[in-house]
Amino acid sequence: MFKNNQYVVFNELGKEIAHDWKNNLGDLVDFTDEFLLFEKNNQFFTVDDRLKEIAHEWKTSVGEFRNAVGHIVNFTKNNQIYTRDTRFKEISHRWI
Numbered sequence: 001m002f003k004n005n006q007y008v009v010f011n012e013l014g015k016e017i018a019h020d021w022k023n024n025l026g027d028l029v030d031f032t033d034e035f036l037l038f039e040k041n042n043q044f045f046t047v048d049d050r051l052k053e054i055a056h057e058w059k060t061s062v063g064e065f066r067n068a069v070g071h072i073v074n075f076t077k078n079n080q081i082y083t084r085d086t087r088f089k090e091i092s093h094r095w096i
Helices: none
Strands: 006-010 016-021 027-031 036-040 043-047 053-058 064-069 072-077 080-085 090-095
Touching: 027 064, 036 064
Parallel strands: none
Antiparallel strands: 006 016, 027 036, 036 043, 043 053, 064 072, 072 080, 080 090
């Protein structure tokens, strides 16, 4: 949830488990049941449900965000789709 310039994460029972300010995290791009993806200062950041950073990578390195599902995130760059894990390690790529 986004409220009062803060992102707030709740568990399955509706209890708050984490919160942090938007200026610390950046803009929420997408989320799955395993991670959240933020963009700030031309970098992408993956964080866990406690809003602790998993990894970050420059946007110029990974490309444009496409979608996130499970433990993967897809980016497009140079007419290819790159599938990466939550640490931005490349799993595969293919032509569009």
